[in-house]
Amino acid sequence: xxxxxxxxxxxxxxxxxxxxxxxxxxxxxxxxxxxxxxxxxxxxxxxxxxxxxxxxxxxxxxxxxxxxxxxxxxxxxxxxxxxxxxxxxxxxxxxxxxxxxxxxxxxxxxxxxxxxxxxxxxxxxxxxxxxxxxxxxxxxx
Amino acid sequence: xxxxxxxxxxxxxxxxxxxxxxxxxxxxxxxxxxxxxxxxxxxxxxxxxxxxxxxxxxxxxxxxxxxxxxxxxxxxxxxxxxxxxxxxxxxxxxxxxxxxxxxxxxxxxxxxxxxxxxxxxxxxxxxxxxxxxxxxxxxxxxxxxxxxxxxxxxxxxxxxxxxxxxxxxxxxxxxxxxxxxxxxxxxxxxxxxxxxxxxxxxxxxxxxxxxxxxxxxxxxxxxxxxxxxxxxxxxxxxxxxxxxxxxxxxxxxxxxxxxxxxxxxxxxxxxxxxxxxxxxxxxxxxxxxxxxxxxxxxxxxxxxxxxxxxxxxxxxxxxxxxxxxxxxxxxxxxxxxxxxxxxxxxxxxxxxxxxxxxxxxxxxxxxxxxxxxxxxxxxxxxxxxxxxxxxxxxxxxxxxxxxxxxxxxxxxxxxxxxxxxxxxxxxxxxxxxxxxxxxxxxxxxxxxxxxxxxxxxxxxxxxxxxxxxxxxxxxxxx
Numbered sequence: 001x002x003x004x005x006x007x008x009x010x011x012x013x014x015x016x017x018x019x020x021x022x023x024x025x026x027x028x029x030x031x032x033x034x035x036x037x038x039x040x041x042x043x044x045x046x047x048x049x050x051x052x053x054x055x056x057x058x059x060x061x062x063x064x065x066x067x068x069x070x071x072x073x074x075x076x077x078x079x080x081x082x083x084x085x086x087x088x089x090x091x092x093x094x095x096x097x098x099x100x101x102x103x104x105x106x107x108x109x110x111x112x113x114x115x116x117x118x119x120x121x122x123x124x125x126x127x128x129x130x131x132x133x134x135x136x137x138x139x140x141x
Numbered sequence: 142x143x144x145x146x147x148x149x150x151x152x153x154x155x156x157x158x159x160x161x162x163x164x165x166x167x168x169x170x171x172x173x174x175x176x177x178x179x180x181x182x183x184x185x186x187x188x189x190x191x192x193x194x195x196x197x198x199x200x201x202x203x204x205x206x207x208x209x210x211x212x213x214x215x216x217x218x219x220x221x222x223x224x225x226x227x228x229x230x231x232x233x234x235x236x237x238x239x240x241x242x243x244x245x246x247x248x249x250x251x252x253x254x255x256x257x258x259x260x261x262x263x264x265x266x267x268x269x270x271x272x273x274x275x276x277x278x279x280x281x282x283x284x285x286x287x288x289x290x291x292x293x294x295x296x297x298x299x300x301x302x303x304x305x306x307x308x309x310x311x312x313x314x315x316x317x318x319x320x321x322x323x324x325x326x327x328x329x330x331x332x333x334x335x336x337x338x339x340x341x342x343x344x345x346x347x348x349x350x351x352x353x354x355x356x357x358x359x360x361x362x363x364x365x366x367x368x369x370x371x372x373x374x375x376x377x378x379x380x381x382x383x384x385x386x387x388x389x390x391x392x393x394x395x396x397x398x399x400x401x402x403x404x405x406x407x408x409x410x411x412x413x414x415x416x417x418x419x420x421x422x423x424x425x426x427x428x429x430x431x432x433x434x435x436x437x438x439x440x441x442x443x444x445x446x447x448x449x450x451x452x453x454x455x456x457x458x459x460x461x462x463x464x465x466x467x468x469x470x471x472x473x474x475x476x477x478x479x480x481x482x483x484x485x486x487x488x489x490x491x492x493x494x495x496x497x498x499x500x501x502x503x504x505x506x507x508x509x510x511x512x513x514x515x516x517x518x519x520x521x522x523x524x525x526x527x528x529x530x531x532x533x534x535x536x537x538x539x540x541x542x543x544x545x546x547x548x549x550x551x552x553x554x555x556x557x558x559x560x561x562x563x564x565x566x567x568x569x570x571x572x573x574x575x576x577x578x579x580x581x582x583x584x585x586x587x588x589x590x591x592x593x594x595x596x597x598x599x600x601x602x603x604x605x606x607x608x609x610x611x612x613x614x615x616x617x618x619x
Contacts, residue, residue, distance in 0.1 A: 016261050018265045018266075021307065023287050023288075023294070024287075024288050024289065025290065026289060026290060027289075027307065062467070063469075064467070065462070065466055065467060069466075069467045073464065073465025073466055073467065074465045077464045077465050080239050080246075080360070081242070081243070081246055081356070081360070082242060084468075089467070089468055090467060091467050091468065091469055092470050121472070123256070123258075124255045124256040124472045124473075126255070126258070126262075126304060127262060129262070
């Protein structure tokens with residue numbers, strides 16, 4: 001028996017886990033892939049690591065100084081950055097992608113296990129907050 | 142910035158309403174997040190524009206620029222168009238626009254404020270600190286040591302924001318926020334061993350200069366350098382040509398007195414502004430070479446710096462990267478809606494409560510204008526007591542220029558006090574100026590409208606924030 005997102009509405013929060021930033025490669029936005037102990041009973045280590053790794057890759061894409069973002073930046077500079085008023089930056093586009101990815105992961109993988117990922121942007125890109133819901137319906141796992 | 146909705150849904154509401162997009166007619170007023178923002182910032186136009194609490198001398202900056210440019214267009218341009226070319230006002234106009242736009246953007250853009258930790262997160266961090274310090278001696282200021290590129294770096298704990306400050310973040314005491322600063326700003330700070338209370342707050346633009354708005358600031362000072370040099374050159378040309386035609390400089394000045402005003406303003410501004418631009422260009426470019434002064438936190442090896450891809454062998458390229466690199470969106474969601482405190486109307490971001498919001502909005506705007514005037518008056522009275530730490534690494538010529546300015550300007554008493562303190566205070570912003578800030582803070586009364594006594598964050602609820610699909614709404618019940 002697995003939960004759906006609707007069921008989680010009535011669940012109580014057991015605890016929250018915070019996945020901190022990983023600064024070993026510098027100040028780029030990257031989260032630690034270390035598997036938190038509290039999640040051991042809930043989810044596969046592999047699955048969790050894959051989610052975090054994908055997030056890290058997405059953030060790397062956002063911050064990358066590539067040809068396209070450079071061009072966008074040059075154009076912005078020439079117009080005294082006024083195009084930011086009408087145009088969405090590359091970073092913002094990737095953030096939308098990230099939000100969609102997290103939602104998808106929640107729907108498909110985490111909610112059925114009684115977990116919920118919070119988009120790091122809601123926490124100032126400091127942590128990935130994982131809410132653990134109490135598992136009342138399932139006896140022992 | 143992406144559209145972010147705070148939705149708090151409880152069981153009662155779920156039973157009564159089926160769709161998340163319905164609006165509640167008899168709702169209490171729903172507040173946006175900017176209204177409960179814990180830092181000392183001001184928000185205008187319903188959260189679209191943000192200012193630091195200490196506006197500093199931003200109005201003065203604007204007035205000076207407008208007056209000088211206005212006089213230029215009104216009095217010098219007609220003569221020069223007639224004598225030389227029509228491109229003179231065109232170039233002047235373009236530069237002027239550029240300067241004003243970048244100035245406003247510097248002042249009104251979020252410099253890179255980090256939102257404070259929510260209670261759950263703060264509690265988790267405290268737990269970690271307690272765990273690690275259980276049996277061993279815990280050093281008094283809370284620090285956490287991490288490895289960055291195999292270098293040990295100490296992160297300090299910010300007691301106001303209740304989190305470990307990420308690398309390259311400093312807490313601005315004037316705005317009461319942790320602000321992410323740019324990599325070369327950090328290098329300067331470390332190299333000169335400035336203390337923790339070092340502010341990146343620039344009084345001339347009335348805002349902190351952080352990672353996000355550094356490019357606007359840099360574009361502003363560079364374009365202002367061009368503008369003042371251009372006006373200065375044109376005015377000198379004007380006076381020269383005119384004095385040739387009327388056989389005497391005195392006569393020429395009599396015919397065009399405004400030009401003298403412009404010359405005076407430009408003359409004094411040019412030293413400071415060119416100096417500032419040069420200094421910041423140096424800052425940006427200085428990370429190219431090994432700098433022995435940088436000890437401690439950051440390695441002196443180039444490129445080791447935090448995965449920074451912006452290291453090139455070229456000053457020009459480095460500057461381009463500052464101006465044209467990717468810009469991180471604001472991490473504080475100013476215009477998102479707060480969940481109401483008690484049993485809830487369901488509101489989406491499409492809901493408009495125009496009359497109420499507008500009323501609040503105008504109150505904020507008039508209030509902030511009043512405070513602006515107050516702060517200008519106060520800042521004019523306070524002489525800046527900043528003593529610049531002698532920048533060992535900057536070129537000697539610039540240092541002597543700056544000290545020359547202070548020496549020549551301070552005795553003059555006839556110029557208005559704002560102008561005087563302004564010239565003296567016009568230093569590179571990276572010089573510790575915390576004395577000035579604290580004096581201003583003491584003088585300004587703190588308006589309570591922007592603060593709530595018990596911010597919702599401290600309540601037990603921690604609503605789940607959803608980004609788009611409303612059908613994902615649910616709430617954990619505590």
